[in-house]
Amino acid sequence: MNDQPLILAFCCHYCAYAAADIAGSMRLQYPSNVRVLRLPCTGKVEIDYLLTAFERGVDGVIVAGCLEGGCHFLEGNLRARKRVERAKQILSEVGLEPERLEMYNLSSAEGNRFAEIVTEMSEQVAKLGPSPLRPDRNTVEQNFREMTQQAEATIAGEIQ
Amino acid sequence: MIVADRKNVQEIRDMIKDHDRVLLVGCGTCVTVCLAGGEREVGILGSALRMALKLIGRGNVVVDECTIERQCEDAFIDILATRVSEYDAVVSFGCGAGVQALAERFGKMPVYPGLNTQFIGILESQGVWTEKCAGCGNCRLGEFAGICPITRCAKHMFNGPCGGSRDGKCEVNPDLECGWQLIYDRACALGILERLGAIAEPHDWSTGLDGGPRKVVREDQRINT
Ligand code: SF4
Ligand code: SF4
Numbered sequence: 001m002n003d004q005p006l007i008l009a010f011c012c013h014y015c016a017y018a019a020a021d022i023a024g025s026m027r028l029q030y031p032s033n034v035r036v037l038r039l040p041c042t043g044k045v046e047i048d049y050l051l052t053a054f055e056r057g058v059d060g061v062i063v064a065g066c067l068e069g070g071c072h073f074l075e076g077n078l079r080a081r082k083r084v085e086r087a088k089q090i091l092s093e094v095g096l097e098p099e100r101l102e103m104y105n106l107s108s109a110e111g112n113r114f115a116e117i118v119t120e121m122s123e124q125v126a127k128l129g130p131s132p133l134r135p136d137r138n139t140v141e142q143n144f145r146e147m148t149q150q151a152e153a154t155i156a157g158e159i160q
Numbered sequence: 161m162i163v164a165d166r167k168n169v170q171e172i173r174d175m176i177k178d179h180d181r182v183l184l185v186g187c188g189t190c191v192t193v194c195l196a197g198g199e200r201e202v203g204i205l206g207s208a209l210r211m212a213l214k215l216i217g218r219g220n221v222v223v224d225e226c227t228i229e230r231q232c233e234d235a236f237i238d239i240l241a242t243r244v245s246e247y248d249a250v251v252s253f254g255c256g257a258g259v260q261a262l263a264e265r266f267g268k269m270p271v272y273p274g275l276n277t278q279f280i281g282i283l284e285s286q287g288v289w290t291e292k293c294a295g296c297g298n299c300r301l302g303e304f305a306g307i308c309p310i311t312r313c314a315k316h317m318f319n320g321p322c323g324g325s326r327d328g329k330c331e332v333n334p335d336l337e338c339g340w341q342l343i344y345d346r347a348c349a350l351g352i353l354e355r356l357g358a359i360a361e362p363h364d365w366s367t368g369l370d371g372g373p374r375k376v377v378r379e380d381q382r383i384n385t
Contacts, residue, residue: 048200051207093169094208095215133214 004033005059005125006140008147009118010049012042013155014072015108016064022111030115031122034062035144037151040158041065042103043076050087054096056143057134060125063103064117070107077105097128161282162190162255163289164197164275166205172251173212175272179221179249184209184274185240185262186227187254194289197253197275199227205253205274222247231258237265244269297367297374303360305346310363312339318360 011017017038023030039045042065053061063084065077081103088098102121106113134140176182184202192198206225213221226243230236231254244250244266252259253274263271279291294311300318301308310316314332321340324331330338347353367374 046200048203048207051204051211055207055211090169090204090208094212095170096211133211 003126004031005122005130006057006134006137006144007031007034007060007062007118007121007125008053008058008144009034009036009062009064010039010042010045011036011062012065012072012077013038013040015066015070015106016104016114018108019064019106019110019114022109023114024111026111028111028115030118034118034122035148037148038155039151040155041071041073041076042080043071043073044155045080045083047083047087047090050084050101051090053147054091054094054100054131054133056147057131057140058144059128059131059134060100060121061102062117062121063101064114065103065105067105067107096131096133100125100128100131161193161280162257162277163194163279163281163291164191164255164277165194166196166201166253167274167276169205169208169212172205172272172274173209173216176209176221176223176249176251177213177216177218179247179270181222181247182209182224182249182251183244183247184223184225184251184253185231186225187231187252187258188227188229189232191253191255191258191275192227194283195287197255197258199225202227202253202274227253231255232261234261234265237261241265295369296363296365298364300360300363303355304343305350305352305356307339307343307346309339309343312337312342314339318363 011020017036020036042063045063050061063080065080066072068077071077084101084103088101091101092098104117106117184206186197186199186202188198195201202225206223210223213219213223228236228240231252249270249272250262250266251272251274252262255275256273256277259271259273280293280295281289281291284290291311293308296310309318309320313320314330314336315322317340321338325338325341328338328341330336347356
C-alpha cells in the first residue's frame with residue numbers, strides 16, 4: 001500500500017463526491033491512497049489550491065466535476081478545466097510532470113466511474129514515480145488533513 | 161490601464177536562485193486588474209517558485225509574498241520598508257514603473273521583474289486585453305475619429321491607409337484589423353469623413369520617449385519647492 005502514489009481528489013459535492021460515496025457503499029475496490037477533498041463546485045478550484053497541493057508533496061491531483069452541461073452552477077466545471085490547463089502549464093515550468101494533474105467529469109450516479117478514474121490516475125502517477133517534492137509520509141498525511149480541514153472550513157455553510 | 165503578463169517560472173527562478181531570502185511583492189492596481197501581478201497571482205508564483213527552487217536543490221531559499229496597494233507611489237511603499245530589510249532580494253510583480261520605484265526606494269536591494277510589462281490598453285473581453293495608446297505625449301485622437309493611428313496602424317501612418325489594407329485587415333498580420341479601415345468607418349459613422357481629406361501634419365515626436373524619460377509637473381500641487 002505504501003508504494004501507491006498519494007493522490008488528492010478535489011471533488012464537487014454534487015457529483016464526484018456523491019459518486020465516491022456510492023463507490024464506497026457498493027464496496028468497489030479502488031486505490032486506498034486517494035484523499036477526497038469536497039468542494040461546493042469544481043468552479044471553486046483555484047490554481048493556487050492545485051499548486052499548494054503539489055507544494056505540500058502530493059504525487060497527483062484529480063479535479064472531478066459534473067458532466068459538461070450538468071454543472072449545478074452552470075459552468076463551474078468548464079472554468080475549472082481551464083484553470084487545470086493553466087496549472088498544468090505552470091507545473092511544467094516548475095519542472096513537475098503536468099500529467100500529475102488531471103480533470104475528469106462524471107455524474108453523481110457513477111460510482112463505478114469514480115473507482116475507474118481513481119485507478120487510472122493512480123496508475124498514471126505511479127508510472128511517473130513519487131513526486132520529487134514529497135516529504136515523509138506522515139507529513140504528507142498531516143498536510144492532507146490540514147488541506148481537508150481548511151477546505152471544509154471554507155465551504156461551511158455553502159452547501160445546503 | 162497598464163497591461164502586463166507573467167514571466168516564465170524558470171526565468172524568475174534563475175534570477176533569484178542565488179539569494180537566500182526573497183520577497184515577492186504584488187501590486188494592487190493595474191496589474192491586479194489585468195490578472196498578472198495581484199495578490200492571487202503572486203500567491204501562485206510563490207508556490208511555483210518554491211517548488212521550482214526545490215527541484216534544483218535550492219529548497220532552502222525562503223520565498224515569501226505580500227501585495228501593496230500601489231508600487232508606483234512611494235507613500236504606499238512605506239509599509240514595505242521594515243519588512244524588506246528581512247530579505248536579500250525582491251521580485252516586483254508591478255509594471256516596469258513599480259519595479260523601478262521599489263529599486264529607487266531600496267537602494268541596496270536587488271529588485272527583479274516578475275512580469276513583462278506590455279502596454280497601455282483596455283479589457284477587450286474577459287481575459288483579453290488590447291493595446292490602445294503608446295503614450296506619445298501629444299494626443300491626436302481628435303483628428304482621427306477617436307482611433308489612434310500610432311497604436312492601431314502597424315506602420316503608425318498618419319496619412320493612411322497604406323496599399324496593404326485588404327477587407328478591413330492589415331497586411332502585416334491578417335488577424336489584425338486595419339487601423340485605417342477603423343478610422344475610415346468611424347469617420348463615416350460620425351459624418352466627418354471630409355476631415356480626413358486634409359493631409360495630416362507630421363507628428364511632433366519631441367513629446368515622445370526619444371527625448372529621454374518625460375515628466376509631468378503640476379506646480380500648483382507641489383509642496384516644499
Ligand atoms: S495619439 Fe498618442 S496619446 Fe493619443 S492615443 Fe495615440 S499614442 Fe496615445
Ligand atoms: S494595412 Fe492598415 S493597419 Fe496595416 S499598416 Fe496598412 S494602413 Fe496600417
